[in-house]
Amino acid sequence: MADEVVVVPLKKVVFDILLLQLVGWPILFLYLWGNPFQRGFFCDDESIRHPYHKSTVPSWTLYITGFGLNMITMILTEILNRPNDRKSFYFLGRNIPYWVYNSYCAIGMFAFGAACSQLTTDVMKYTIGRLRPHFYTVCDPNVNCSLPENMYRYHTDFVCRNSLALNNERIMKEMRLSFPSGHSSFSMYTMVYFAIYLQKRMTWDGSKLLRHTLQFLAVLSSVFTAMTRVSDYKHHWSDVLSGLFLGSIVAWIVARYFSTLFLSSSVPPGNSPEHSELNGHGNNRTTAIGV
Numbered sequence: 001m002a003d004e005v006v007v008v009p010l011k012k013v014v015f016d017i018l019l020l021q022l023v024g025w026p027i028l029f030l031y032l033w034g035n036p037f038q039r040g041f042f043c044d045d046e047s048i049r050h051p052y053h054k055s056t057v058p059s060w061t062l063y064i065t066g067f068g069l070n071m072i073t074m075i076l077t078e079i080l081n082r083p084n085d086r087k088s089f090y091f092l093g094r095n096i097p098y099w100v101y102n103s104y105c106a107i108g109m110f111a112f113g114a115a116c117s118q119l120t121t122d123v124m125k126y127t128i129g130r131l132r133p134h135f136y137t138v139c140d141p142n143v144n145c146s147l148p149e150n151m152y153r154y155h156t157d158f159v160c161r162n163s164l165a166l167n168n169e170r171i172m173k174e175m176r177l178s179f180p181s182g183h184s185s186f187s188m189y190t191m192v193y194f195a196i197y198l199q200k201r202m203t204w205d206g207s208k209l210l211r212h213t214l215q216f217l218a219v220l221s222s223v224f225t226a227m228t229r230v231s232d233y234k235h236h237w238s239d240v241l242s243g244l245f246l247g248s249i250v251a252w253i254v255a256r257y258f259s260t261l262f263l264s265s266s267v268p269p270g271n272s273p274e275h276s277e278l279n280g281h282g283n284n285r286t287t288a289i290g291v
Contacts, residue, residue: 008091008101016108023115030122036176037129040156041136043145050133050233055183057225062183066190069218070110073194077201078102105260106201110193113254117189117247121182130179133233138165138175181235184226184243185250191222192251200261222247 041048078099089101132138139160144150165171195215202211226244229235235243255261 039129048135052134056228117250132178181243185247187222188247191218
């Protein structure tokens with residue numbers, strides 16, 4: 001049987017990048033210029049009177065671990081799976097290794113799902129504008145809650161007086177972005193997707209418990225991250241629970257319906273009928289992978 005030649009069109013790669021940016025740019029826009037809903041408060045609401053603490057799991061650690069672990073695992077898995085060497089991939093007239101294209105498909109789909117999860121989280125955050133548990137500490141609103149007439153009034157017209165936080169625009173903005181927990185949704189998405197990917201693509205059978213141990217530790221790390229958001233007084237428990245649920249659902253939908261992981265354990269990304277168009281006939285085949 002002659003080699004199968006698979007041509008990866010430039011327009012597919014460009015279109016993939018454009019679609020990923022279409023979901024990704026709104027995230028950056030909200031982060032830089034978005035204004036959350038200006039929700040008020042009641043003086044007797046003790047859930048927003050907790051102290052301010054630094055994050056046990058900083059954002060940079062969360063993103064490096066979430067993206068890094070998945071990308072490294074996907075690349076190593078595609079290299080070690082050693083698919084059919086008779087298949088040749090070409091991009092811009094150059095032959096590329098089989099694992100490079102498979103990794104591109106796997107990482108691209110994972111990144112798209114991560115952007116969808118984060119954008120959904122941010123849209124909910126800015127639309128609801130729920131106050132964080134440390135709101136009163138950070139803001140110190142100019143409302144005299146000792147007065148009986150102010151105790152049960154819903155206060156929306158107030159000014160923050162905490163001089164230590166007033167000059168920090170990010171903190172003043174973040175104090176209104178409690179629901180849902182972004183740490184929880186992102187960590188759960190990345191770790192659940194990681195677990196699903198291992199389940200479908202990790203074929204090494206040297207130890208039957210290795211894959212399941214990695215899956216358990218990954219999901220456990222996500223649960224730990226979520227719990228620290230409560231103990232650090234960054235989120236209410238319902239914010240964390242909603243974030244965990246959101247991340248899990250998006251990971252399942254992306255893996256099950258967007259990616260090719262569930263088509264067949266033996267079918268690599270990009271080789272399913274819905275991802276390829278066969279031209280020619282007989283044993284010599286040229287596959288043009290379209291968008």
